[in-house]
Amino acid sequence: MTATATLLPIDQATFPLFAGIDVGGTNIKIGLVDDAGHPVAFEKIHTHQQQGAEKAAQRSAEKLTEMVAGLGIEPDQVARAGLATPGPMDLAAGKVLQPGNLPGWHFSPVRDLFSQATGLPVTFANDANAAAFGEFWSGAGAEVRNMVLVTLGTGVGGGIIIDGRLLVGAHGAGGEIGHIVIDCRDDATLNSLNLRGTLEGYCGAYGVLARARKALEVQGVRSSLSDLTDDALTPLEIAKAAEAGDHLAMSIILETAKLLAIGMASIIHTVDPESVVIGGAMTFGGDGHPLGERFLEEIRLQTTERIFESLRGEIHMDFARLGGDAGFIGAAGLAREEHLG
Numbered sequence: 001m002t003a004t005a006t007l008l009p010i011d012q013a014t015f016p017l018f019a020g021i022d023v024g025g026t027n028i029k030i031g032l033v034d035d036a037g038h039p040v041a042f043e044k045i046h047t048h049q050q051q052g053a054e055k056a057a058q059r060s061a062e063k064l065t066e067m068v069a070g071l072g073i074e075p076d077q078v079a080r081a082g083l084a085t086p087g088p089m090d091l092a093a094g095k096v097l098q099p100g101n102l103p104g105w106h107f108s109p110v111r112d113l114f115s116q117a118t119g120l121p122v123t124f125a126n127d128a129n130a131a132a133f134g135e136f137w138s139g140a141g142a143e144v145r146n147m148v149l150v151t152l153g154t155g156v157g158g159g160i161i162i163d164g165r166l167l168v169g170a171h172g173a174g175g176e177i178g179h180i181v182i183d184c185r186d187d188a189t190l191n192s193l194n195l196r197g198t199l200e201g202y203c204g205a206y207g208v209l210a211r212a213r214k215a216l217e218v219q220g221v222r223s224s225l226s227d228l229t230d231d232a233l234t235p236l237e238i239a240k241a242a243e244a245g246d247h248l249a250m251s252i253i254l255e256t257a258k259l260l261a262i263g264m265a266s267i268i269h270t271v272d273p274e275s276v277v278i279g280g281a282m283t284f285g286g287d288g289h290p291l292g293e294r295f296l297e298e299i300r301l302q303t304t305e306r307i308f309e310s311l312r313g314e315i316h317m318d319f320a321r322l323g324g325d326a327g328f329i330g331a332a333g334l335a336r337e338e339h340l341g
Contacts, residue, residue, distance in 0.1 A: 008038040010071045017073070018339070019081035020332030021060055021114065022127060025049060025101030028056060029324070030063050032071070032078065033332035037138030039325065041067045049101070053108035054117075061117035080339045081120040082331030084130035085110060091172040094124050100192075123335040125166075127327055129175055131320075132159020133166050134330025135277050139322040144274040148267055149320065150177055150260070151280035155192060156200040160271055166334065178204065182262045199263035203256055205235050205282050212238060212252050223248035239284045243291055253284055253291070254298050261302030268307050268315060276303075279320030287319040 013034035022029040025047060032041040043063050047056060068075055086099040094111025096102065111124040125133075132149035141147035145164050151157040156178030160167040167174040178200035183189070188197030189207060201207050212233060215221040224246045228237060241249035264276060278296065285292035296319065304312050322329060 007042065008034060008040050010040050010073065013038065013040050015077055016079035016339075017077055018332040018335045019064055019078055019118070019120065020130075020328035020330070020335070021064075021081060021083045022130065022327030022331055023047065023056070023083070023085040023102070023110075024127075025086070028060055029328045030060055030067070031325070031328040031332060032064075032067055033329055033336075035336065037142075037329065037333060039329060041071055042325075042328070043067060047102075050104040053096070053102075053105045053110050054113050056105075057110070057113040057117040060114065061119075064118055075119075078120065080123065080335040081114065081118055082123045082125065082130065082328075082333070082335035083111060083114050084125050084127040084327050084331040087126050087128075087172075089124070089126060089172060091124060091126075091168065094122075121338075123331070123338045125331060125334050126159075126172065126175075128157035129159040129166055129168070130328075130330035130334060131157075131279065131322075131326035132161060132175065132277075132330065133333050134322050134326035134328075135279070135320050136161045136164075136330075137333040138329060139326060140277040140318055140320050141275050144316075146271065146273045147275045147277060148177070148271060148273045149277045149279060150264070150267075151320075152203065152260075152278065152282040153205060153280040155204040155206075157280070160267075160273075162271065166337075177263065177267060180263045180266055182259060182266075199260070202259045203263070208235055208238070208252060208256055208282070209233055211255065212248070215248055215252070221248050225249060235282045235284070239291055242284075253295055257295055257298035258302045261299050261306060264299065264303045265306035268303070268311065272311075273315060275316045275318070277318060277320050279323075279326065283319060287321075292319070 014036045017032045020031045027044050030043050088097040095109050098106045111122050115122040135141050136147050147161040149159045158177035159175040180199045181197045183197035189201040191198045191201035224241050238249045284295045
């Protein structure tokens with residue numbers, strides 16, 4: 001299994017190396033990254049979350065040992081590991097709390113488990129924050145000091161970099177962009193945490209699909225999407241319909257851009273970043289794709305209307321570059337930050 005990014009030959013790497021471990025509900029991505037942010041090795045293993053965190057840590061450590069041996073380097077040339085997991089978490093204690101897609105890991109002391117298994121000191125981070133740091137370190141934000149990453153998928157996540165440092169916050173909740181309130185009405189949409197009127201509730205995949213169903217079933221809008229069952233209606237099908245000229249599908253995508261821009265304006269006025277990076281699985285084709293570029297341009301236009309005139313044209317907005325590699329690269333980068341003190 002290879003990473004999306006090209007792997008740097010080990011004889012060109014800058015030492016020491018740092019391990020990045022990005023835990024998801026289905027897979028664990030494990031990479032070795034050099035001191036300049038270049039991946040030199042990558043593997044992916046199944047999470048098997050029902051077996052618990054301790055076994056996952058052991059299997060990750062075994063894979064990491066294989067990777068080091070495969071590169072022909074000594075174990076002590078890997079200085080530290082970074083571990084990224086879904087939240088919620090207790091960062092200070094190194095524990096996950098009750099992540100929805102890791103029910104077999106609830107309240108596990110993951111930082112210590114992975115440290116014991118790998119024999120390395122471990123830096124622990126939220127997965128979205130790790131992805132943000134990855135993009136900042138060696139992706140779309142590599143030339144700036146202040147950056148915001150917004151990830152669009154089932155939910156809306158993200159991370160914030162200020163003066164080159166990841167914003168974690170007093171309780172580890174810094175960068176929870178998806179929970180910004182964009183609709184204060186009493187009947188505003190609920191999100192996955194039962195919070196009302198949030199960016200995620202409207203711009204996460206389930207929010208996008210809910211708006212499409214409302215248009216089809218309640219408002220009776222005519223669309224090629226009408227032929228799809230609830231299970232078959234997905235953001236991908238909406239994108240396909242929009243590309244085929246379906247008016248409702250395109251309006252849903254452009255409305256998503258507008259709603260996202262409302263949240264973006266609040267983020268921009270709070271953080272004043274140089275760059276806003278958009279990633280995740282739901283970018284409607286993303287970089288270079290006509291629909292993805294149309295989506296991004298609408299976000300830019302709608303955001304520009306809502307921010308200070310002095311900021312217009314000053315904030316670069318673009319798609320993320322690292323794709324699914326951002327998490328393990330960012331986890332390794334955060335380990336490097338802690339290693340350097």
